[in-house]
Amino acid sequence: MEPGALLYDPATNKVGEYQDKSGPYALLRPVGGGREWQADPGSLRPATDQERLSAGVRAANSRARTDAPFLVLDAPRADAGCATCAELSELRSTARAERDHSAETDTNVLLRKHRSEAHPA
Template sequence: MTTKSEPLEPGSLLYDPATRRVGEYQDRSGPYAMLRPVGGGREWQADPAALRPATDRERLSASVHAVNVRTRAVPPDPDDLSRPPRPVPGCAACGRLAGLRDAARTAHDRSAETDANVLLRKHQRQEHRA
């Protein structure tokens, strides 16, 4: 159980007993904690007092589930702005821009992450379109 003296950190993996799911802590919204599924997806509200850190087993299970969902998914449309662009294998510029995006994501800098996605899409349209 989390307490008021124990602040929640963005990116922490927490177990929500109400939904019996592991989620990545995003932020607070009024009296609720906002959680997002591991690997991305639709956020949900949770009671912060009921949340607890996910166990190693729960973390692994949530990660495996996210990978399975991702591998079954239809390949994204390159013009679909709802998903981040994937770097083209072997392209140094794509790799550099994806690295900038990953660093911004790690720093929880959503603005810089979006900027890197825009630059990566622009590069791909200019250099990788047939």
């Protein structure tokens, strides 16, 4: 077994990346990183194309939920009585209702910029 090979472990029903041997066990790490586990080398087999793809998608989905670009920052508040703040806040609410995360982010950027220029602390 070569380090980096993707193997299926029937005991855990998971695909792992072969790392090394530890005594009588093979050490596998989840695709995309994570905590290693020990597996019986006699029960391991090369992962099928479908298993490899599923493991890769699972890793990508995990990254999408946890990587910094996808973290949500606190939304800037609109100043009461400011028409521009109210307009941007309404645009943001519409984007949220439509689940348009890109437009929501854009309005947050515009509102932060407006607040820093028109309402300095």
